[in-house]
Amino acid sequence: MHLLQRGSAVHSRTAKQQRRPSAAAAPLVVRAVAEPTTRPAEAAKRNGAANGNGKPKPSHFLNVIPKTAWEKGIPPVMGAHLMASGAIAPISTSKGAGLGVEAHQFQYPGEGNAQVVVFATPKNASKGLSKLIAASAAAAIAAKGSFTLVLSGGSVLNTLSALAEVKGVDWSKWWVAFVDERNVDHASPDSNYKGAVEALLGRVPIPKEQVLAIREGLPVQQAATEYEGRLLGLPAGVLPRDDEGLPVFDLIVLGIGPDGHVASLFPNRPELAATGPWVLPVSASPKPPPERITFSLPVINAAKEVMVVALGESKSEIVQRVLEVQALPGALPAQLVRPKAGRARWVLDALAAQELNIGEWENLKDFPRNK
Ligand SMILES: O=C(O)C(O)[C@@H](O)[C@H](O)[C@H](O)COP(=O)(O)O
Numbered sequence: 001m002h003l004l005q006r007g008s009a010v011h012s013r014t015a016k017q018q019r020r021p022s023a024a025a026a027p028l029v030v031r032a033v034a035e036p037t038t039r040p041a042e043a044a045k046r047n048g049a050a051n052g053n054g055k056p057k058p059s060h061f062l063n064v065i066p067k068t069a070w071e072k073g074i075p076p077v078m079g080a081h082l083m084a085s086g087a088i089a090p091i092s093t094s095k096g097a098g099l100g101v102e103a104h105q106f107q108y109p110g111e112g113n114a115q116v117v118v119f120a121t122p123k124n125a126s127k128g129l130s131k132l133i134a135a136s137a138a139a140a141i142a143a144k145g146s147f148t149l150v151l152s153g154g155s156v157l158n159t160l161s162a163l164a165e166v167k168g169v170d171w172s173k174w175w176v177a178f179v180d181e182r183n184v185d186h187a188s189p190d191s192n193y194k195g196a197v198e199a200l201l202g203r204v205p206i207p208k209e210q211v212l213a214i215r216e217g218l219p220v221q222q223a224a225t226e227y228e229g230r231l232l233g234l235p236a237g238v239l240p241r242d243d244e245g246l247p248v249f250d251l252i253v254l255g256i257g258p259d260g261h262v263a264s265l266f267p268n269r270p271e272l273a274a275t276g277p278w279v280l281p282v283s284a285s286p287k288p289p290p291e292r293i294t295f296s297l298p299v300i301n302a303a304k305e306v307m308v309v310a311l312g313e314s315k316s317e318i319v320q321r322v323l324e325v326q327a328l329p330g331a332l333p334a335q336l337v338r339p340k341a342g343r344a345r346w347v348l349d350a351l352a353a354q355e356l357n358i359g360e361w362e363n364l365k366d367f368p369r370n371k
Contacts, residue, residue, distance in 0.1 A: 153192030246302035260332035264294035320355035
């Protein structure tokens with residue numbers, strides 16, 4: 001585990017903690033920010049309801065997997081729950097529309113590589129994130145002479161603007177790709193590329209040929225294939241492959257949507273189960289615009305490091321659900337972000353973290369909530 005910079009608090013849940021309740025690991029709190037404004041009683045009530053203790057929960061907490069969508073069962077790539085015995089849980093134990101879910105241990109492979117970093121304010125988070133990214137870049141450049149940064153769209157792009165102020169960055173070694181992109185022209189206000197240029201790329205001297213934007217004006221399937229082709233063509237010194245042939249990006253920075261989507265991997269959609277292509281076309285996206293391309297989940301999880309950035313009160317509910325509430329497989333794509341050999345970091349501000357019960361994560365009797 002790594003400790004992070006001043007002004008933030010780092011929290012981890014380790015696989016060891018979850019498997020061996022008697023061997024609690026020491027907490028990794030470096031420096032606490034102002035206590036989050038969690039109201040324990042309300043949180044306990046909500047969490048209890050989410051675990052099927054008989055209390056109804058509001059409809060927007062329901063995780064519904066339409067049976068018709070997965071006739072042969074939920075594909076394993078979408079995540080399977082491990083039971084306390086270590087066995088993989090049955091596909092769904094939902095008794096009805098998400099109510100009364102059976103108790104399973106909330107535990108996934110790679111759990112020990114996850115950290116939550118909480119900054120006091122969005123400004124601190126933006127600065128802190130910039131330093132984390134710059135540190136990842138420096139490490140990658142020292143190790144392999146290049147740094148591959150993969151961006152998503154939405155509000156996270158603005159958060160990256162502080163990166164342009166960081167001193168001593170060797171921008172000439174950076175390569176930038178997009179974990180998802182809307183299938184629109186670069187000049188469109190919907191373009192993630194345009195957002196990234198305005199927030200960061202237009203302000204730093206990364207060579208233009210090292211910024212991989214979507215090709216404009218193609219049908220979405222072709223746009224995905226063409227983008228994947230360019231990634232496949234990158235030299236191994238820039239984009240190495242793992243033993244499964246998947247690309248190992250140095251850092252993927254994700255935002256998160258209110259439904260738990262990351263990149264353009266939306267809940268209970270077929271793209272979540274894709275294991276072949278690196279880049280997938282998405283049509284009829286629930287978040288506009290309707291056509292997008294997205295990295296597959298295995299490509300995201302092959303990265304050396306993934307950061308999920310969530311700032312502000314509007315993200316607090318989904319952050320709490322993803323980090324503390326067991327979802328049915330596929331219901332919360334963000335819960336499936338678990339780099340198989342790398343590290344996952346959640347970068348939050350105090351408002352986004354306010355519903356979390358971080359203090360209880362060390363309480364092995366009540367967390368994970370498996371009763
Ligand atoms: O292009 C996109 O739409 C995304 O990459 C998407 O995954 C985004 O990151 C989240 O929806 C969060 O977006 P906000 O932070 O703007 O809510």
